[in-house]
Amino acid sequence: MGLGFVEVTERGEAGKPYFDHENGEELMHVEPEIALVFGTNPPESPGTLYISSKRVVWLSDLDRRKGYAVDFLSxxxxxISRDPEAYPSPCIYAQIETEAASGEEDDSDTSDTEPDRKFELSKVTEMRLVPSNPSHLDTLFNVFCQCAEMNPDQDEEDGEDAGWVFGDEEAGDDDAALDEDSGWCFSENFANPIGHSNGVKDNDLSRTILEFQIDDQRFDDAEEMENDTHADSRR
Amino acid sequence: MLFFSYFKELVGKEVTVELKNDIAIKGILHSVDQYLNIKLENSRVVDQDKYPHMLSVRNCFIRGSVVRYVLLPPDGVDTELLHDATRREARAG
Incomplete structure (x- = not known):
């Protein structure tokens, strides 16, 4: 299952998208008269939004071959955006994780020679959904939340270095385990960790903030501690 | 589940969530779930010059897997307690 948007060119009965019922995909919400906006592009013609338990599917009302879908995993x-400075119409704003992207704006030297050149769908990282009736925004937002919660990430990357690292032991030299996808870590390398920061209040707020590194792996794999054998000999 | 419980106690406080794509969003923690998905209220992007289009989004749902850091209010952290709890949980595993 890839990340990012895909095209949907086929429709089932009553013009609805096909759902993967066998794998438990269910239609959760239908929102007619809603425009889709990719990034900074002009809005697509009005369409209908189908929110399933796995995906968001938008189908054009005018062009039966035109539609787009993105998995909740992406x-x-x-x-909810209601600030007219951010976007003229109240809308649902969403960021999309794409296969390549992950942060890098690599299109600086390519692709944007002509504005209305066909954009690359798989690289779309932002979308807005603009319902004709803004009072539906809260409902849409809540359906999105509900569906996002139903689609937690599967175990992706590594399992190995998802262990625990305590800053007061060997975090300093063993920082290979501290890279982005390692486990949680406490760092006590701050000059003024919380609890010991007497009288430096106005000095540097950021120092008094404890940072956590959050990990995709949840806490269900504590047995991986074994692989990790950090220097804690207390067990 | 320790941090899930921990974050739940921070509900109502102002936190800053930094995403893996470098965007940092500040807001009132509305709720958090077992996947550490985070809902913020009255959220706004910290670096508004860089991300003007996200100037202020009311409610915001952030997928747990895209979060890099959560910056906490200093008064919401009892380090000693948290240390004990994490060690206990690590040993229990």
Whole structure:
């Protein structure tokens, strides 16, 4: 299952998208008269939004071959935007995780020679959904939340270095385990860790903030501690 | 599940969530679930010059897997307690 948007060119009965019922995909919500906006592109013609338990599917009302879908697994953030400075119409704003992207704006030297050149769907990292009736935004937002919660990440990457690292032991030299996808870590390398920061209040707020590194792996794999054998001899 | 419980106690406080794509969003922690998905209220992007289009989004749902850091209010952290709890949980595993 890839990340990012895909095209949907086929429709089932009553013009609805095909759902993968065998794998438990269910239709959760239908929102007619809603425009889709990719990034900074102009809005697509009005369409209908189908939110299933796995995907968001938008189908054009005018062009039966035109539609787009994105898995909830790729929707990294969604929000209600009512600020006219951010976007003229109230909308659902969402960020999409794509296969290649992950942060890098690599299109600086390519692809944007002509604005209305066909954009690359798989690289779309932002979308807006603009319902004709803004009072539906809260409902849409809540359906998005509900569906996002139904689609937690599967175990992706590594399992090995998802262990625990305590800053007061060997975090300093063993920081290979501290890279992005390692487990949680406490760092006590701050000059003023919480609890010991007497009288430096106005000094540097960021120092008094304990940072956590969050990990995709949840806490269900504590047995991996074995592989990790950090220097804690207390067990 | 320790941090799930821990984060639940921070509900109502202002936190800053930094995402893996470098965007940092500040807001009131509305709720958190077992996947550490985070819902913020009255959220706004910290670096507004860089991300003007996200100037202020009311409610915001952030997928747990895209979170890099959560910056906490200092008064929401009892380090000693948290240390004990994490060690206990690590040993229990």
């Amino acid at each position: 929707v990294s953030l969604h929000a």
